Amino acid sequence: MSFTLKQGDEIKLLSKNGNWYEISYNGKSGHAHSKYIFKSQRSIFNKRLFKPQYQRNVFVFSVLILLFVVFLPICLKIYRREKDKKILKSVTVLNRGTPTERDLVLVLLKNGKSVENVYHDLYLNTIDCDFSQIDLVLITEVGIIVFEVKDHNGWLYGKGKQEHWTMICGKNKYRIYSPIIQNEVHIKNLRNIINENQDVPIFSVIVFYGNCNFENINFVPQKTFLTTSNRALEVIKKIEAINPSYGYNNLAEIRHILQEAKANGDITENQELHIANIKDMLGTDRKFD
Template identity: 45%
Template sequence: MELTIIISGLIGFFISLIGFFIISSIVKSIRKKERELISSVTSLSRGTNSELNLILKLLKSGIPQVTIYHDLLIKKNNGKFSQIDLVLVTSEGIIVFEVKDYSGWIFGSGNNTNWTQILSYGKRKYKFYNPIKQNNNHITELRKTLKQFENIPFFSLIVFFGDCELKEINYVPKGTFVVKSHRVFEVLNLIKNENEPTEYTNKREVVNKLKELVSLGENVEYQKKHIENIKDMVGKDRIFK
């Protein structure tokens, strides 16, 4: 009787072990395919996990990889840089994404310079630059890079990842959308359904320009300068407590 129980226990153990290895193998295979999907657009070492997650969502939905551009860098006339998280070229126009990753409650207005993140039930508050203004600045700089962009509609998507709640957001301009990551496709469908197809005078020119800006984002020297510019703008090295 005891031997039977032991044998049954061993059989159960080995079945569980085999099941574990099968599931582990399936998970590894899925992750490998996901990495390959993302790599068809960008390097796995570029951007944030949330940006890569968004790229994966877009690809899995059937959006062609040739229409997605990640981590674009624009050199401005003043020698500084504007960095764009993601650009999607669609029939209705160009969609520019600003990706955020926050927890807590988010309060903000399209008119204000800063938005507020509240944590610990109001005990901690943090300010961050208005992402609507931030992405509008990106779009303004992107429009300057190509004459054709002046006549193409642009849409701004502020996508929030993380365990956050968009508590009170107001004064969002037309053509701009503030959205939690799981509702991105609702917005993409809205843009498609409410806008007529636009006419690209030279789509190859658009593609080449976006590819060029993606390449600039790979430039190590430019990356360093961009980081230095941000540090200088924040000015923490000029604060003495």
């Protein structure tokens, strides 16, 4: 069929044979030489490769990739948080103690320490009807490690047997009770309770969270270690490496004592009594400036 095209008319290419194209225009078909046919940007865009369905598929795929990139880190973070909660629940309650104490518990458990050897937030009965609150206890093959967990920012100055230390944070200077002496009291109270195992080695480890610097700390006693949180595992490994294995006389009894101390902390009245006794000991409510 013969028909005439004007410049700018849009046609559909049906096939090609050499320099000739079979074309379709307004329901009519015919042939035209390639020198008279020009491909516009619109015709290129409408090639089979860019059909609307393919465009939609590309768009959907692009959106899925974007969602994957954006939400994968969030999902992984949620997954790890839920997994950590499950690990923590094997030893302690999620709202018990401080966040830094719970972080240390998690570090121990995630690095191979057995659930039955980790005890968090213990309230030991003392001879004066009070409680000695211990942040964390770990039973190891070489003895018992008693942890005192601190959350401080600044520069620390003090000596092992000095009752009070100095902490400088910016332009502010504070006086804090020696964590070494504080943990020695905890260890003494623990020994009083496990009196049938007086020879069991007990190590004191004070773990500092926050941006804390040991500027001038000396005369640290034997079996006592001070460390920042990122080196706590290193300290535990050192204790286990340089000390001989200890043969516990009655490990089950020690675990029972620690479990009872942990149960004491579940009782609200015990917590309130301990806080009241600390407040009375400090006597801040009896100071009038």
